[in-house]
Amino acid sequence: MTTFGALVRRDIALATRRGGDAALTLVFFVVAVAVFPFGVGPDPDLLARIAAGIIWVTALLASMTSLERLYRGDLEDGSLEIMALSTQPVEFQVAAKCLAHWLTSGLPVVVLSPLMAMLLNLDVAAWWILVVSLAIGTPILCLVGSIGAALVLGARKSGALIGLIVLPLQVPVMIFGIGAVEAVLRGSPVLPPLLIEAALLIAGTPLALWASAVALRMAIE
Amino acid sequence: MSGFLDMGGHAATVWPAYGVTIALLVALVVVSLVSSRRRHRNLERLERELHGEGNP
Amino acid sequence: MTPSFHRLANPARFQKFARRALPWSWAVAVLAIGSGFVWGLALSPADYQQGDTVRVMYVHVPAAWMAMACYGLMALLSAFFLVWKHQLAGIAALAAAPVGACFTAIALITGSLWGKPTWGTWWVWDARLTSVLVLFFLYLGYLALAGAFDDRSRGLRAASLLALVGIINLPIIKFSVDWWNTLHQPASILRAGGPSIHASMLWPLMITALGFAAFLVAILLVRIRSELALWRTEALMRRHTRGAP
Numbered sequence: 440m441t442t443f444g445a446l447v448r449r450d451i452a453l454a455t456r457r458g459g460d461a462a463l464t465l466v467f468f469v470v471a472v473a474v475f476p477f478g479v480g481p482d483p484d485l486l487a488r489i490a491a492g493i494i495w496v497t498a499l500l501a502s503m504t505s506l507e508r509l510y511r512g513d514l515e516d517g518s519l520e521i522m523a524l525s526t527q528p529v530e531f532q533v534a535a536k537c538l539a540h541w542l543t544s545g546l547p548v549v550v551l552s553p554l555m556a557m558l559l560n561l562d563v564a565a566w567w568i569l570v571v572s573l574a575i576g577t578p579i580l581c582l583v584g585s586i587g588a589a590l591v592l593g594a595r596k597s598g599a600l601i602g603l604i605v606l607p608l609q610v611p612v613m614i615f616g617i618g619a620v621e622a623v624l625r626g627s628p629v630l631p632p633l634l635i636e637a638a639l640l641i642a643g644t645p646l647a648l649w650a651s652a653v654a655l656r657m658a659i660e
Numbered sequence: 661m662s663g664f665l666d667m668g669g670h671a672a673t674v675w676p677a678y679g680v681t682i683a684l685l686v687a688l689v690v691v692s693l694v695s696s697r698r699r700h701r702n703l704e705r706l707e708r709e710l711h712g713e714g715n716p
Numbered sequence: 717m718t719p720s721f722h723r724l725a726n727p728a729r730f731q732k733f734a735r736r737a738l739p740w741s742w743a744v745a746v747l748a749i750g751s752g753f754v755w756g757l758a759l760s761p762a763d764y765q766q767g768d769t770v771r772v773m774y775v776h777v778p779a780a781w782m783a784m785a786c787y788g789l790m791a792l793l794s795a796f797f798l799v800w801k802h803q804l805a806g807i808a809a810l811a812a813a814p815v816g817a818c819f820t821a822i823a824l825i826t827g828s829l830w831g832k833p834t835w836g837t838w839w840v841w842d843a844r845l846t847s848v849l850v851l852f853f854l855y856l857g858y859l860a861l862a863g864a865f866d867d868r869s870r871g872l873r874a875a876s877l878l879a880l881v882g883i884i885n886l887p888i889i890k891f892s893v894d895w896w897n898t899l900h901q902p903a904s905i906l907r908a909g910g911p912s913i914h915a916s917m918l919w920p921l922m923i924t925a926l927g928f929a930a931f932l933v934a935i936l937l938v939r940i941r942s943e944l945a946l947w948r949t950e951a952l953m954r955r956h957t958r959g960a961p
Contacts, residue, residue, distance in 0.1 A: 692939050
């Protein structure tokens with residue numbers, strides 16, 4: 440367990456140092472949400488209706504911004520090969536990397552989402568559900584993103600390629616996350632979409648860890 | 661005959677649908693055949709060259 | 717299935733099989749697609765509700781079937797490639813992807829053309845059209861990933877894994893899109909379960925589907941042979957440059 444902790448701590452340190460990804464991801468999230476009213480107009484009712492969609496889609500795009508660098512540094516400095524040679528399964532180390540990535544890119548978005556909900560005039564009753572849906576959903580974004588990041592290692596062009604690979608796979612999480620918030624606004628039961636989201640997280644975690652590990656082994660073969 | 665071409669007023673729906681289908685399928689066949697022929701020609705040329713060098 | 721597949725996994729045997737099967741599959745494809753189209757366009761009756769627009773169904777529905785079947789085939793072949801290291805299986809999956817993408821594009825375009833008189837707009841975020849659109853993106857992702865590496869076999873391995881991840885995701889995507897669609901139910905969708913199909917409509921549909929399937933086999937054989945030639949050329953060149961002083 441100590442190696443797991445060490446790996447998580449190392450990645451968090453890398454992401455939060457000056458010029459690291461964590462702050463940039465967060466700023467991107469805030470600015471990108473704030474740009475939407477300029478696109479669709481300042482009508483508070485319209486913004487309230489589409490707030491959950493805006494925040495979720497932006498969270499999705501924000502999670503994409505740092506994915507390209509999730510494993511690239513490890514491939515270049517050779518730590519990926521050390522990971523593959525270690526006695527611990529690669530899946531275990533993927534889990535550590537994903538946890539660190541979520542703590543530095545997903546969690547800040549979750550924490551800041553009520554502020555963005557306020558800017559977009561979302562009904563206060565739905566704020567908590569938005570936070571919960573993002574808290575369950577952003578780890579899935581990291582895990583699925585990890586598959587994409589591992590698959591493109593060594594590719595000639597990787598930035599837009601990750602998006603093309605990962606975005607269609609993340610449609611279901613987003614649908615149920617936004618669905619939960621809209622259920623509050625409509626007054627229908629909130630629990631079903633949230634439970635489906637949680638089920639996706641529980642079932643998806645082992646699959647994503649396995650697929651990322653297989654892709655990483657391919658990258659160093 | 662003109663009734664058939666007119667498709668009950670839906671000529672603009674029915675004919676393009678069949679046209680696009682045929683065009684895309686034919687394009688796929690042409691592209692596949694052309695590149696297949698080129699690749700096989702390249703392979704034959706290379707095999708001939710390598711064979712020629714192997715047994716002078 | 718497995719023994720015959722293992723025999724086909726040998727490229728020489730595959731070439732023999734392809735040479736024998738190609739003329740037949742082309743013949744069936746041309747005959748069945750031709751007669752299915754004539755039947756669908758001229759001989760089958762117009763629908764009492766949708767009029768002549770229903771004739772789009774005879775290309776749209778079989779194309780959508782092929783689009784899905786082709787992805788399933790691609791994922792199956794990718795699994796054979798990754799698990800049993802049959803390179804021919806991976807190459808066959810790679811050859812199938814553009815064909816599947818082509819059928820998906822046909823399904824999308826004809827669906828959109830059909831949508832204009834049915835819904836009044838070219839595009840409606842209807843559950844089925846949306847699922848097919850996501851399927852199209854999955855094909856694009858596979859093809860982009862396979863082509864993104866200097867080392868062709870590295871690209872093929874990555875793309876094969878993506879095909880497996882995609883096939884696990886497809887039912888989830890389908891489920892979520894259906895759920896999302898009932899949430900935002902548009903006023904009325906005419907063909908919620910497809911138009912009720914009469915026997916006079918079933919025949920042209922099935923014959924076109926048979927033709928598309930034969931076309932799929934024929935074009936796959938052509939493309940696999942094409943890929944085999946390319947891979948063999950590159951292997952020879954690699955061996956030659958390595959062997960040279």
